[in-house]
Amino acid sequence: MLQELALVEKNEKVGPDIYFLELKAPRIASRAEPGQFIHISLGTIYDPLLRRPMSILNAREKTLTVLYQIVGRGTRIMTRFRPGDSIDVLGPLGKGFVLEEAEQNLLLGGGVGAAPLVFLANRLRAKQAKVKFFLGMREGELLFLKDLLPSGIDFFASHENSPRGEAKQVTDLLPPHLEQNGKTSLYCCGPEGMYREIARICNDCGDFSIQVSIDRRMGCGVGTCLGCAVKVKRPPREEPQIVRACVEGPVFRWQEVSTDGF
Amino acid sequence: MLQELALVEKNEKVGPDIYFLELKAPRIASRAEPGQFIHISLGTIYDPLLRRPMSILNAREKTLTVLYQIVGRGTRIMTRFRPGDSIDVLGPLGKGFVLEEAEQNLLLGGGVGAAPLVFLANRLRAKQAKVKFFLGMREGELLFLKDLLPSGIDFFASHENSPRGEAKQVTDLLPPHLEQNGKTSLYCCGPEGMYREIARICNDCGDFSIQVSIDRRMGCGVGTCLGCAVKVKRPPREEPQIVRACVEGPVFRWQEVSTDGF
């Protein structure tokens, strides 16, 4: 984990309430792995108090990018970052995706949550792996993400508010792609309901694994406050363990995550 | 008292840590009197919480001006107001100077505290009164105020950090102007120590009156919180009274103000 004064290079509106932030942060960028996140100081003194966790959309040489959506005061303050500003960033944080050897890699993202899958797609394609990218949107507002993907990827989109008979949920797109020999690795970023649905759909299929990014409110982001507890069951241990989304996650294997209230 | 959404027309640095703010606030401007103040919302949500009281530097038709100095977080936030912004302002607040009939009017200001005297000078000159303006500075940083004064005024300045043998305190300039027939009205804005010194110097003189603007930390600015207490003795009443700087002041007659801890 590093602390770096990152230089804002871009902070642009790219969709309704959605912004693209580009930072020069060479030390963090060079160490970042897909699925990891950064913890951004808002520069405010007392209010809001905490940093804001944001997934790494991509990292290339000295540059880190982030895709964020305005949901409250903190993200609204982020929209005021201007090129040339320096912002205080902790990162890269957490444990990202494990890049598996598989026949095919299915990346499923819901909304801006899809961000870390872009980074992942780049890494997988660099290894020549077969990648299919599934993006769930309200109504096309994230289609620009396609341009950030490397070539040689099959891209599919669902549109929740679509009037046409297309797929509404990203999970509606999934079934045909599961009839496959060999191993299927699924990498998922979105709400927990989406993960449950994915697991249900995969249930009868053969050899597959599901990795998911778990969203928790974070205090420190670095493992000290224990605010981001996730309950996991990891055989051979009988009893569930409480681990930290910010250190042992945010990426977990779905079957080990226990969602009974934690 | 009115509440008005004022349009920022200028907010310019005019000296070291000193800013000139021009607002279009027709309803407040048209009612303002010299010595009154406005209570400015910083537009922050929780922190800083309170409005900031600022004297009216001048009011002409639809326009109000303010001169302010950065002393802490609130005034630093004020420097970020941009032309075109709307800011929420309460005003005109408090009781200003009583314009007296006098042989001569001596206006004594210390630092940015001098601001309301500019407005007063304009009003006095509009009545053709004889006005002398005494301005105390560190080292000339407020000399631009001279340009805001109407014509026909005698202007004197003191320079605290002056290496030359000139007047260091505004009160050093005062004595020669007190040898005068007829009534002398003194209007003072600055620290309380300055008022004490002025009163001491005037003590032996003949017919004079001293009005001063009293600085208190303010909660509401409109008379409800009782945070801005000033102790005054007003004969024939024997006992001192506690009054509010924001309603019964900020301008008081110096001899009625009691400074024993209040």
Added chain:
Amino acid sequence: MASKLKTRIGSLEMNNPLLTASGTYGNGREYSSIIDLNCWGALVTKGLTLEPRAGNSGVRIVETPAGILNSIGLQNPGIEYFLREEVPFLEELEVPVIANIAGRRIRDYEELARRLDPISAVAALEVNVSCPNVREGGLAFGTNPDLVFEITSRLRKITAKPLIIKLTPNVASVGAIAVQAEKAGADAVSLINTLMGMEIDIERQKPMLGNIVGGLSGPAVKPVALRMVYQVFRQIKIPIIGMGGITKGEDAVAFLLAGARAVALGTVNFVNPQAPVEIKEYIGQYMQRHNFSNVEEMVGLAHQERED
């Protein structure tokens, strides 16, 4: 929509659940040029004592992170002056007025209640047993359940007007004290008065406030106030008037859901005098969105055990 907002504290009916917090609104007069005082459910006066009080000397208000400290020290012109000079203004108002009273001794409270009982412009009494800014009385009463019982039951004998006991948060269990107020016949409790705090001027190496300590109010204290309302709601049946750091509609709704039947706005008045208008509007919209037909339906709803 308007009638959906009606609520009541004992026999006191209010058009909406928004009250002014004592000591933060004068008697309403000052704000009447920029806001219609009838937008409030009720006005609560600045704390009244038998004799005039000069209040504390030195600095009285200090800003703190998301809050303020005050040590006004119950400055007020005394009951005599109030009856003579303020009541005629208050009589002209449509909105009900609640008189907030404070004393050094129990018999001060009794005398105040006796003087105010016949005044028709005073719709209810709020009894401050919790002022942190005066040496005698005040807080000392409010931290002692027996004394709260004693004061309340004596006042109960003197007046049939709704009696609201205003409690201090500076205790380990505010519930135990609320229970005594209820037992002694109070119609409601107000929660919370200010938390005791201080600031230090590190250059002068002295406390900032003339009175050394003061009362903390504003958004900073909201989580504490909300918790107390929530806890006390489980312990008493009489209504709670919730306050402490409310600045927006969401806050007011949170207090209602925690168990307050009405809420008071204090510090926010200094910052945003239009707050009652904005908050009232928000509550109306919230009720519409969640299909509530009256305020009562929302009160204490956050206590439901529900799965989701």
Added chain:
Amino acid sequence: MASKLKTRIGSLEMNNPLLTASGTYGNGREYSSIIDLNCWGALVTKGLTLEPRAGNSGVRIVETPAGILNSIGLQNPGIEYFLREEVPFLEELEVPVIANIAGRRIRDYEELARRLDPISAVAALEVNVSCPNVREGGLAFGTNPDLVFEITSRLRKITAKPLIIKLTPNVASVGAIAVQAEKAGADAVSLINTLMGMEIDIERQKPMLGNIVGGLSGPAVKPVALRMVYQVFRQIKIPIIGMGGITKGEDAVAFLLAGARAVALGTVNFVNPQAPVEIKEYIGQYMQRHNFSNVEEMVGLAHQERED
């Protein structure tokens, strides 16, 4: 300059008066890649219990105006694990380590003290009698002066290491409790643990935190913490470790002037991990500007009666 900052708590000598607040810094390991842990006067561990604890379920951290609410619920891997897995890391550190302990019953505290007493990597014990986030024990001990006396005197018999009793602010008179800790032989008291608070999710109409209530920390509580340090300083002679909302050098100095001999940084670590470095530098400059040659000279200075 460095040596000017030295201070001590009982027999524990520290290079400077800055401690980590328990539960906000892990055991230091996580921050060691971005800060030199020797910049601290001492590290205080996360609260330790006999058995491992899973902590509370549901949301555990909520932001509030200028503060946070937490309901971690003392999640920790238990003393066994601590001795086996953490102590070796702590032994490597130059900076002294204070173990923070908590229990359900008095004998839990005793057992913890017995286990930690022989560990040389543990320089002192901080006894948490004030955790608001666990049902049994915790806060219930801390609000009862007799129990605080009892726990302290029992632990005093078990260990000669400096004993620091960490008190809760959720009481009417924290001084009365500090006095009992002192009488029973404590070497110091820590003030304050978190204030109990809550937030409500108004759309779901439920408390935000899984545990309903949580502990409020951060700048919002600073005025309350400072007031308690100031008041307790007049009542006891043993040192006070001040904490609650410190984010900058000025805050730390204010606590020292109020009467703290050392100060702890908690919530600020989440926001600005360089805070200890910046605050230490500020204190050094402040001491120079005011001609203090050691920290001790500043402690409690705001109590002087002075004219100016």
